Amino acid sequence: MNILVTGGMGYIGSHTCVELLQAGHTPIILDNLYNSNLAVLDNIAEITGKTPVFVQGDIRCRETLDGLFAQHKIDAVIHFAALKAVAESVQKPLEYYDCNVTGTLVLLQAMQAAGCNTLVFSSSATVYGSENQVPFCEDMPVGTATNPYGSTKIMMERILQDMAVANPDWKISLLRYFNPVGAHPSGKLGEDPNGIPNNLMPIICRVAQGKMEELLITGNDYDTPDGTGVRDYIHVVDLALGHLKALDKVVQTPGCSIHNLGTGKGLSVLELVQAFEKASGITLPRRFAPRRPGDIAESYANVDRAARELGWQAKHSSAEEICQDVWRFLTKSNKR
Numbered sequence: 448m449n450i451l452v453t454g455g456m457g458y459i460g461s462h463t464c465v466e467l468l469q470a471g472h473t474p475i476i477l478d479n480l481y482n483s484n485l486a487v488l489d490n491i492a493e494i495t496g497k498t499p500v501f502v503q504g505d506i507r508c509r510e511t512l513d514g515l516f517a518q519h520k521i522d523a524v525i526h527f528a529a530l531k532a533v534a535e536s537v538q539k540p541l542e543y544y545d546c547n548v549t550g551t552l553v554l555l556q557a558m559q560a561a562g563c564n565t566l567v568f569s570s571s572a573t574v575y576g577s578e579n580q581v582p583f584c585e586d587m588p589v590g591t592a593t594n595p596y597g598s599t600k601i602m603m604e605r606i607l608q609d610m611a612v613a614n615p616d617w618k619i620s621l622l623r624y625f626n627p628v629g630a631h632p633s634g635k636l637g638e639d640p641n642g643i644p645n646n647l648m649p650i651i652c653r654v655a656q657g658k659m660e661e662l663l664i665t666g667n668d669y670d671t672p673d674g675t676g677v678r679d680y681i682h683v684v685d686l687a688l689g690h691l692k693a694l695d696k697v698v699q700t701p702g703c704s705i706h707n708l709g710t711g712k713g714l715s716v717l718e719l720v721q722a723f724e725k726a727s728g729i730t731l732p733r734r735f736a737p738r739r740p741g742d743i744a745e746s747y748a749n750v751d752r753a754a755r756e757l758g759w760q761a762k763h764s765s766a767e768e769i770c771q772d773v774w775r776f777l778t779k780s781n782k783r
C-alpha cells in the first residue's frame with residue numbers, strides 16, 4: 448500500500464517507516480523537521496536499502512497535502528505529526544492546539560477531498576487521565592487532561608470518532624501508546640529530540656552522555672513497590688509493528704477502533720534506571736526530587752484487545768532489550 452506518513456521523520460514515525468518498507472509498503476513521508484532532521488532519511492535507507500519519498504512540509508498546509516494526494520495514489524494515512532512536550536504545551540497552548548488539532552482538521556479535510564478514508568492515529572495513554580484505575584482498558588471513559596497536550600489528544604480522538612459516525616465508510620484506528628522507548632537494533636535510529644527532553648529515557652541518555660548533570664527522580668513517595676512512578680515502557684520496534692497490524696486490520700474495518708499499545712506490565716523509574724546502568728556499565732548520578740505536577744503514580748495497559756483483534760503483542764520490550772538498544776544507538780551513532 449501507498450501510505451502517507453505524517454511526522455515520519457520523527458522517533459516513532461521513522462521506526463514505522465522501516466517496518467513498512469520491510470513489509471513491502473510504500474511510505475510517503477510528510478514532515479516539517481521541527482523535531483527531526485534529514486539524516487533520518489539516510490538512516491532509514493541504510494537499514495532497508497530503500498529511500499522513501501520525503502516532502503518537507505507542514506500538515507497545516509492544505510496545498511501541500513492536496514499536492515501529495517494528487518501525485519500519489521494514497522491508500523491510507525498514518526498520522527504521527529504533532530507537538531508532544533507536555534511541559535511546553537502548558538507554556539504554549541496555542542501552538543499545541545494549532546499544530547495538533549488544526550493540523551489534524553486540515554489533514555482530514557484533504558483526505559476527504561481526495562477520497563482517502565483510512566487513517567491510523569497516534570493517541571496516547573494520557574487520555575485515561577487520573578480518574579481511571581490501572582490497568583487501563585479501552586472501554587474506560589476518557590479522563591480529564593491535566594495539560595494542553597493531553598487535551599489535544601482527547602479532542603482529536605473525539606473528532607475522529609465523530610468523523611466515523613458521520614461517514615460510515617471511514618476506517619479509523621486510534622492507537623493509544625503507553626511509554627515508547629528503545630531504539631532500532633541496528634543502532635541507526637533512536638530518540639534524539641531537539642531541545643530539552645521531558646521524558647525519562649531521553650533524560651537518562653543525556654545524563655549518561657554527560658550533557659545533563661544528574662537525573663532527578665521525580666517522586667519516591669508514590670504508593671508503588673519502590674515509591675517511584677510506574678509506567679508501561681514499550682519498545683519502539685514493537686510499537687512500529689503494532690502499526691502494521693493495525694493497518695492490516697483497519698483497511699477491512701469500517702468505523703473507529705481503539706487499541707492500547709503497551710506491554711501490560713509496569714516498570715518503576717528505579718527499575719528502568721538499574722536496567723540502563725547494567726546495559727551501559729555507567730552509574731547515573733541521580734537524586735530524589737519532589738513529584739512532577741500532574742503525574743500519576745501508575746500507568747500500564749490492559750493489552751487483551753490488541754492481542755485478540757490485531758494479533759499483536761510486545762516481543763522486544765524487556766527492560767534489558769530496551770536499554771541495550773538505546774545504549775547501542777547512543778554509542779554507535781556517536782551521540783556519546
Ligand code: NAD
Pocket residue numbers: 453454455456457458459460477478479480481482483504505506507526527528529530531546550569570571572624625626627646
Ligand atoms: P517526534 O517529535 O519524534 O515526531 C513527530 C514528527 O512530526 C517530528 O519529526 C516533527 O518534525 C513532525 N511534525 C511536528 N509538527 C508537524 C507539522 N505541523 N507538520 C509536519 N510535521 C510535523 O514524536 P514521536 O515521539 O515520534 O511521536 C509521534 C506521535 O506519537 C505524536 O503524535 C505523539 O503525540 C504521539 N505519542 C508519542 C509518545 C511518546 O512518548 N513519544 C507517547 C504517546 C503518543
Ligand code: UDP
Pocket residue numbers: 626645646647648650662663664665666675676677678716739742746
Ligand atoms: N521521571 C523522573 N525524572 C524525570 C522525568 C520523568 O523521575 O526527569 C519519571 C516520572 O515521574 C514518571 C516516569 O519517570 O514516573 C516516566 O515519565 P515520562 O515523562 O517519561 O512519561 P509520562 O509520565 O508522561 O508517562
